[in-house]
Amino acid sequence: MTVSHLTRRDFLAGMATGVTAVWPAWMPRLAFAPPQTNARGDVLLVLFLRGAADALNMVAPHGEEAYYRARPTLAIARPDHSSVNSRERVIDLDGFFGLHPALRPLLNAWQTGHLAIVHACGAPDESRSHFKAMALMERGVADERGPASGWINRHLASHNTGNNSPIRAIGLGETLPRSLYGAVPATAMHSIVAFHLSGDAQRARQMTAVLRDLYWQKDELGVMGRETLAAINTLEKLDPARYLPQGGGLYPESDFGYSLRQIAMLIKADAGLEVAAVDLGGWDTHFGQGGSNGLMAGLLADLGQGLAAFHADLLDYMGHISVVVMSEFGRRVFENASLGTDHGHGGMMMLLGGHVAGGQVLGDWPGLEGGSLFGPGDLMVTTDYRDVLAEVIQIRLGNTAVDQVFPHYQPTHHGFVS
Amino acid sequence: MPLNRRQFLQMAGLAAGGAALSGCAPIYTRLAGGPITLAQWPDWTHEPAYPLLRRVTFGPTLAERTAVAEMGFAGWLEEQLAYEAIDDRAVEIRLRPYDLIAQDADYLRLWDPEEVQRPFQQATFLRRIYSHRQLHEMMVHFWTDHFNIAITKGEVWALKPVDDRQVIRPHALGNFADLLHASATSPAMLTYLDNQANVKAWPNENYAREVMELHTLGVDGGYSQQDVLELARMLTGWSMKTHGWWGEFTFDETQHDPTARQWLGQTVAAPGQASGTAALQTLATHPQTGRYLATKLVRRFISDAPERDAPELVEKTAVAFSRTGGDIRAMLRVVLLDGLAVWPGPPPPKFKRPVDFVSSALRQLPLETDGGEPLQTELAAMGQADYAWPTPDGPPDIAAAWLRNLLPRWRFATRLADNGYRGTRWQFAPSLLAELEQPAALLAQLSRLLLGGALTPADSQALLAALTPTQAADLAQAAPVFLAGLLASPAFQWR
Numbered sequence: 001m002t003v004s005h006l007t008r009r010d011f012l013a014g015m016a017t018g019v020t021a022v023w024p025a026w027m028p029r030l031a032f033a034p035p036q037t038n039a040r041g042d043v044l045l046v047l048f049l050r051g052a053a054d055a056l057n058m059v060a061p062h063g064e065e066a067y068y069r070a071r072p073t074l075a076i077a078r079p080d081h082s083s084v085n086s087r088e089r090v091i092d093l094d095g096f097f098g099l100h101p102a103l104r105p106l107l108n109a110w111q112t113g114h115l116a117i118v119h120a121c122g123a124p125d126e127s128r129s130h131f132k133a134m135a136l137m138e139r140g141v142a143d144e145r146g147p148a149s150g151w152i153n154r155h156l157a158s159h160n161t162g163n164n165s166p167i168r169a170i171g172l173g174e175t176l177p178r179s180l181y182g183a184v185p186a187t188a189m190h191s192i193v194a195f196h197l198s199g200d201a202q203r204a205r206q207m208t209a210v211l212r213d214l215y216w217q218k219d220e221l222g223v224m225g226r227e228t229l230a231a232i233n234t235l236e237k238l239d240p241a242r243y244l245p246q247g248g249g250l251y252p253e254s255d256f257g258y259s260l261r262q263i264a265m266l267i268k269a270d271a272g273l274e275v276a277a278v279d280l281g282g283w284d285t286h287f288g289q290g291g292s293n294g295l296m297a298g299l300l301a302d303l304g305q306g307l308a309a310f311h312a313d314l315l316d317y318m319g320h321i322s323v324v325v326m327s328e329f330g331r332r333v334f335e336n337a338s339l340g341t342d343h344g345h346g347g348m349m350m351l352l353g354g355h356v357a358g359g360q361v362l363g364d365w366p367g368l369e370g371g372s373l374f375g376p377g378d379l380m381v382t383t384d385y386r387d388v389l390a391e392v393i394q395i396r397l398g399n400t401a402v403d404q405v406f407p408h409y410q411p412t413h414h415g416f417v418s
Numbered sequence: 419m420p421l422n423r424r425q426f427l428q429m430a431g432l433a434a435g436g437a438a439l440s441g442c443a444p445i446y447t448r449l450a451g452g453p454i455t456l457a458q459w460p461d462w463t464h465e466p467a468y469p470l471l472r473r474v475t476f477g478p479t480l481a482e483r484t485a486v487a488e489m490g491f492a493g494w495l496e497e498q499l500a501y502e503a504i505d506d507r508a509v510e511i512r513l514r515p516y517d518l519i520a521q522d523a524d525y526l527r528l529w530d531p532e533e534v535q536r537p538f539q540q541a542t543f544l545r546r547i548y549s550h551r552q553l554h555e556m557m558v559h560f561w562t563d564h565f566n567i568a569i570t571k572g573e574v575w576a577l578k579p580v581d582d583r584q585v586i587r588p589h590a591l592g593n594f595a596d597l598l599h600a601s602a603t604s605p606a607m608l609t610y611l612d613n614q615a616n617v618k619a620w621p622n623e624n625y626a627r628e629v630m631e632l633h634t635l636g637v638d639g640g641y642s643q644q645d646v647l648e649l650a651r652m653l654t655g656w657s658m659k660t661h662g663w664w665g666e667f668t669f670d671e672t673q674h675d676p677t678a679r680q681w682l683g684q685t686v687a688a689p690g691q692a693s694g695t696a697a698l699q700t701l702a703t704h705p706q707t708g709r710y711l712a713t714k715l716v717r718r719f720i721s722d723a724p725e726r727d728a729p730e731l732v733e734k735t736a737v738a739f740s741r742t743g744g745d746i747r748a749m750l751r752v753v754l755l756d757g758l759a760v761w762p763g764p765p766p767p768k769f770k771r772p773v774d775f776v777s778s779a780l781r782q783l784p785l786e787t788d789g790g791e792p793l794q795t796e797l798a799a800m801g802q803a804d805y806a807w808p809t810p811d812g813p814p815d816i817a818a819a820w821l822r823n824l825l826p827r828w829r830f831a832t833r834l835a836d837n838g839y840r841g842t843r844w845q846f847a848p849s850l851l852a853e854l855e856q857p858a859a860l861l862a863q864l865s866r867l868l869l870g871g872a873l874t875p876a877d878s879q880a881l882l883a884a885l886t887p888t889q890a891a892d893l894a895q896a897a898p899v900f901l902a903g904l905l906a907s908p909a910f911q912w913r
Contacts, residue, residue, distance in 0.1 A: 129631050206899065214880060224822055335620075
């Protein structure tokens with residue numbers, strides 16, 4: 001659902017022109033810091049799969065006969081289905097659930113115990129409207145009456161970490177995700193490489209001076225102007241062009257891959273990043289979703305390769321990183337006649353990090369047999385998404401004010417993270 | 419203070435003089451009135467029409483300011499509403515290089531997507547800048563957002579130019595029911611929201627849901643999941659020809675589920691395609707649709723929070739919808755004349771979305787542009803490339819969604835001020851610069867040109883202090899510094 005504009009060509013062109021123009025050779029660069037151990041807790045990365053990702057094909061219940069009955073063409077073949085090419089079968093995780101084959105790159109993180117899956121997870125909203133569901137979920141509220149700000153922003157507002165970095169919270173993209181709306185300034189940036197003013201160095205300096213004087217207002221625009229200037233100042237001390245991922249981390253050449261790579265660099269530079277939000281779009285697969293190959297498999301390959309590269313690149317830092325993957329709801333259990341799936345209810349979340357209850361599919365599985373379905377034939381929600389986020393906020397980020405992040409909600413503790 | 423007759427004649431004279439001087443300029447510049455002149459540009463700070471014009475155009479030009487001064491806002495608005503009568507040859511001539519997009523979909527499909535997409539976006543861009551039918555263009559943009567279609571999906575790129583030509587443009591100031599029916603039979607829409615794959619064996623709910631949620635009733639408009647499914651069934655078989663005239667609408671009886679339906683609390687028992695048509699008519703005239711559209715119109719022209727700032731105006735606009743059977747002009751008259759024009763004090767702030775920001779910079783400067791690729795790239799970086807918003811809700815219309823991404827605006831301001839875009843160039847007559855003599859005088863004129871009035875002394879001081887001694891000594895070098903600062907300033911970010 002995010003618009004992809006940055007091609008590999010643009011990215012390289014940005015490195016070639018932007019860097020020579022704005023990062024002169026004499027400019028001091030920040031050294032990469034050791035894994036940070038200060039009081040502000042983990043760096044949180046929130047990946048939102050926009051469009052209601054089909055959780056049932058991402059982490060397929062291959063032990064469930066009803067799954068295959070409901071999806072005669074879309075279901076991913078059982079791990080032992082001998083007449084199907086082994087690369088097109090489910091990758092078994094625990095004898096009942098298995099990963100979509102395009103998510104194979106995540107196996108390493110799974111085996112390291114750094115990846116957990118919470119299945120049949122989601123929000124109480126039953127509208128099956130992308131836009132209502134996303135708005136409620138990103139605001140972290142159950143209905144329209146809750147606060148308009150986003151849950152991530154309320155976390156930042158209620159958790160004083162003494163961190164004044166202009167890149168405390170960023171959204172990778174042209175518009176800021178709603179979860180970051182609110183009183184704490186958060187900046188949308190498509191690319192760190194390109195996060196500088198245009199023109200030659202003198203022109204950029206002149207413009208910086210002018211903008212500093214013009215953006216003095218107390219309103220949101222004034223605040224954002226000053227934050228943007230500060231972010232330019234912070235980021236121009238980095239050297240993204242020369243960033244070399246570690247651990248053989250090969251980020252995919254996609255917007256998503258570039259976003260993760262840039263976040264990894266910010267984490268290693270210890271530039272004050274606390275929360276990054278990244279959107280990954282295209283999951284509204286009413287038509288031509290495909291099974292182990294096709295439209296959704298392509299999206300999953302991007303997701304899997306990106307996360308795996310991020311994990312490998314930041315393996316030494318995993319003790320201080322929490323990644324959450326979420327979507328507004330799941331899709332109908334039954335496929336439609338156009339090789340797709342319509343809007344459903346329950347979905348799933350992924351947790352990646354050094355302190356997650358990894359290597360397990362967590363949550364209560366309600367099953368897919370007739371009586372256990374919800375509404376027109378959807379997966380039931382047995383774990384509220386806020387339970388997952390609340391544990392991350394409280395235990396990994398050290399914020400005790402979860403009641404301010406999720407007002408009027410009493411989260412249940414499940415032990416998803418430690 | 420309204421413009422007096424002397425000032426008006428002075429401005430009209432300037433415009434005419436510009437036209438006479440441009441003997442060797444392309445014909446469209448002459449038709450458009452020629453390059454505008456900066457000298458004696460009036461201060462519009464106290465001109466009541468100025469804030470109104472900023473809301474209903476993509477950035478007021480000298481010609482529009484002059485016209486409003488002459489005939490008043492209400493008179494000008496009536497002229498804009500009767501847009502067919504406004505001579506727009508100037509823009510039509512500019513669009514000739516992009517004739518390709520006037521072709522049918524089955525011909526467009528033979529080209530590469532880029533070869534269609536680029537002229538399509540460019541033509542849209544040029545219409546916003548150069549069309550004299552500004553309100554029509556504003557409403558074309560409004561409905562393009564409302565019935566959002568992303569050309570990045572499948573073969574939609576070959577279909578959307580037809581949708582723009584046959585659905586959005588002819589009905590943008592017409593009747594909402596006509597617009598909705600046109601959209602529902604538009605192959606671009608049916609493909610974008612998967613209705614071409616909606617068949618009786620197992621319906622595809624995508625379009626049926628969005629037509630209620632996003633195009634008519636709104637998400638809290640009182641329909642259920644069962645209503646979504648029933649409407650999907652009524653719309654089975656509404657599809658697109660894939661051979662013969664590829665890209666034409668077709669109703670495929672063999673894929674239609676003819677069962678009578680209980681839907682939205684009524685029984686729909688019409689045969690074949692008529693059941694879907696009847697359902698759409700119900701949606702198109704539903705009072706809830708009127709309220710939903712009224713809210714969006716008030717949000718576009720007046721306030722980010724219509725329910726808070728203007729609940730009575732929303733209601734009045736919804737009443738106009740019901741009273742006139744969905745006449746868009748009638749709704750606009752309420753929003754603009756009973757709302758915007760008589761708003762006590764300055765209307766609530768509206769942040770320029772990227773398209774507004776870029777267009778107003780180009781329209782308010784004395785400038786020629788081809789709307790080419792470098793500008794399209796900037797719109798994309800700001801988050802609002804045309805026909806590229808991926809989700810059917812269309813780009814948001816509130817400040818909070820846009821004011822977190824300022825850097826691309828600042829970059830655009832700097833580069834435009836430096837005349838750094840191929841195909842786009844602003845220019846002031848050298849004699850004018852000579853006349854002004856001092857940087858402070860130039861800055862005052864430029865801020866009138868872009869902001870309508872003078873900067874605060876502190877902001878003025880900031881821009882004057884930024885000049886290097888060389889720039890301060892040469893107005894031709896000072897102008898880009900001032901322009902960049904003014905375009906990037908907070909004041910220029912609001913409509």
